[in-house]
Each structure stands twice: as C-alpha cells, then as structure tokens.
Amino acid sequence: MHPFDEAIELTPLGKDRFRGATSPAYANMVGPFGGITNAILLQAAMLHTERLGEPIALTVNFAGPVADGDFEIQAKPVRTNRSTQHWSINLVQGETIQAVATAVFARRREGWSATEAEAPTRLPEPRELPKISLERTPAWVSRYDMRFADGGLSALDGCEQSESLSRLWVRDEPSRLLTFTSLAAICDCFFPRVFLRLGRLVPAGTVSMTTYFHADQALLSAQADRYILGSARGLNFRNGYFDQTADIWSDAGQLMANSHQVVYFRE
C-alpha cells in the first residue's frame, strides 16, 4: 500500500463520520503536513455514500495542529442540488476542532473551455534537475520527488529577495496515479513564500487554504503517475500574514488545479 493511501485511510463510524489516524510518514515540523490534512478531509467526502460528482472547490481552515494519533472526520453534505453538492467537513480530536472545511462537488458537462492563466515555460525536463535535498527537512518532504527549476530551498541564503516565485516538477515518491486527493495534497507542497522573501526559515503556518480543481477524472487518468508542474508565488505580506497562490499543470500544459492560501508568520 502506498504511504499516501495509508495516510488518508478512513474507517466509517456511522452517518457522516469517519475515523482516521495521523501518519508519521507525512509529519511536518508541528503536526501533519497541511496537504495531507487537505487530502483526508476531501477523502471523507469522496468515500461518502451520498457523494455527487467530483470536487470543484475545497477550503480548509487550519484551526490548530493535529495531535499525533486518532482523529474523527465529520463530513456532511449540507445541500445537494441537481448538479452541485455543498459539504461541511471538520476534523475533530476529542472536543477540539482542528480543521474546519467546506467543499463543493459537481457533475460537469462538456462545454466551452479555455485557459487564460499562463503555463510556466522553458523549464528543463525533470531528469535534468536535481532532486530536492532531504537534509533537515520534515518527513513529508521525503514523500515527494521535487525538482526545482527556480526558488528551491537552496535560495534561502540569508539574503532578502524581491520575488518569491518557485517552479518545480513534482510527483509522489514512490510514484502513484494522480487522484483528486493526491492533487489536493500536492497543492500544499510549496513552502511558505516568506522564506524566499526573507531568505531564511521563520515560524509560519497556513491558516486557510482554498483549492480549485480544474481536472476531472479523465484528465487525472491521462496524467497517470508522471511528474506534474507546479508554480507558486506570494502576493502580499503584511503585519504577520501573507497570501500565496499556486498552479499545478499537467505535463501536457493543462491546468489541473490552482490554490490560494493565507499564512501566518513571525520574523
């Protein structure tokens, strides 16, 4: 079993409730990697017997660090329309809400399509780029094969920079067929942009993250387990909070997902 599938494994506990447990393989500095929490919350809706269609939007508010051990997911379809479904999903430990999420699922129908966002260009092939160094990184980083073309951790040289762009090839390690849940996790693989701006690691943590899924199952299946292309940059840093935005592209140049997050930081 792939470590990702182990990490998002949920056991039904009855109506709208599931039990899961944190996975040391996806540990971050404090608590689990935010991306795996995204994936677990989405997985509860994916597994739910009343689910309609495929995910369109997922918002996760990280209320507090998930403690090592068991947790419960409460996933409720609060409104089901003809082609859309609205979800409220919480991650709870004891009486404590650790994550507050919402999701929208939908049945799409084929129609006019166009991409206005610009795909990153002139990136070397993955095999021409070095793998990220895993020295002193938390466990979750080892669960990905990340190959930075720009803005990797090596850019943290103590000097402030005027730009926080990163571009990289990424896939699960070991490789795994891309799914909605793994895509939701990968959308959070970009470290906090304030590290690049300040040129050093500082305390930082996502408080809210929204992911829009542009891929449907057919696009995910076409991508299979090959590298996908990610880019991320910060937009505005102000008095302890900043936001960053990220795109995930297929290797054929299709936008699979984009995400936005607001992050707390201290200097």
Place this chain on the structure above:
Amino acid sequence: MHPFDEAIELTPLGKDRFRGATSPAYANMVGPFGGITNAILLQAAMLHTERLGEPIALTVNFAGPVADGDFEIQAKPVRTNRSTQHWSINLVQGETIQAVATAVFARRREGWSATEAEAPTRLPEPRELPKISLERTPAWVSRYDMRFADGGLSALDGCEQSESLSRLWVRDEPSRLLTFTSLAAICDCFFPRVFLRLGRLVPAGTVSMTTYFHADQALLSAQADRYILGSARGLNFRNGYFDQTADIWSDAGQLMANSHQVVYFRE
C-alpha cells in the same frame, strides 16, 4: 441610513444566531447580489460578542439562491486561539442552508511587510471615466459607482475575446466609509469573466468565493469613502466551471483585499 447598512442589519436571536432580511436594493437576477451575502455573513461574526480581532479570510459557498424575505445567520466561533479565531457561519431559510461559510479572524501585530502583486498602472482618474450604464442591470449595480477603464459591459459586443481583464474605480453609491463588510461586498462586484470571453451574457453563478483581507482598520479608515481600484481576470474555463481572481487596491496603491471565486456557467 445607507442602503448597505440597511441590507446587512442583523438582529441577535440568542447564542450564535441572528435574523436578517433580503434587501430589494441589492437584488441580483436571481436572489441577492453575492457580495451582499458575503457582507451579511461577515457582519454576523463582526457583531458577535466573542469576536477576536479583524477578518483575515472569508470563504462563502453559495448553496442556493436566497429567497426574498427573512433569513437566519448561524455564526459560531468554533475555535479561538491566542491570536486567531476560526468561524463557521451559515445562512439558513427554514430548513434550507443557502450559504455555507467559514472565516478566520486574527489580531495582527506590526512587522515586515511587502507587496509582490502588481498594482494596476496608467488608469485615468475616476472623473475622467464614464459611470457604468444602468440600463437593464439588476438593482445592486445601482448601489455602486463603477467607472471602468477596461473590460466593462460595453465590451460585450457578441465577439469572443482572448482576455477577460477588467479594471475599474469603484465605491459605494452614495459614498460610504469603507468597512470590512463593504470591502467583502465590493470584492464580488466583478461580473462573471465568461461574459467577456464569450462577448455576451450567459447563465452564470458563483459557487464558492474566498476573500483575503490585507487591510486592517487603520488602512480602511485612511481610505475613507474615496474610490478604490479593482482589477479582475479569469484563469481557467473548463466544462461548465471557471475561476476568476480579483484585487482591490487603495488609491494610494496598497492592496486592500484579493479574492478568488469559482463560477458555474452555461453557454
């Protein structure tokens, strides 16, 4: 009383509950203007006796069109930390959930700040631009003084376009001191980008919208009731859904808020 303040007026109904009513002044084609729903959901947290700090993030999932008349807001601070507070907020009519929202509030502290997003440049002054025509527009459009420099409704000439950028000056009409709630509403004043791409009006409606507040009360107060600058563009249109992103800038060039939304459309 300003029509905006009338529209967001809420009466406490007891713990975590408020009553409000739709306002014909902010009616859209079907149901109310999404921006006013944003504002009402945020207002419930602003009024709550347990509120901590100022809004950082607001996500609203539009589950169904709010019917004309009374509604109830259920606003619950589900987790309060030392400097952040997480909210779950719903708009309910009878047994039906019409909007599912979450919010993050925080006490900021002053620190390192920088803007990486680029402010729109070379816009004419508001007085040099025509007011938007109110012919055949729903009521809410008349609640704003909108002056488009690019991508206004006049661009809907039946021809497809390759870009969906709009840039405009906007303020409440009549003018009103900018608040978190009015900023949340203005973030939704950009019509669906698919209109610009297709060159015509088509059925479309926001399903989920996230707003990040970069302004604190001091910045809002400094802006007072002067025009603010908005820009919006679509990113990816695919099989019935697209996303668009918008920035709101002060007239002194500070990013006040940005927002992201995913929108359903039919051709």
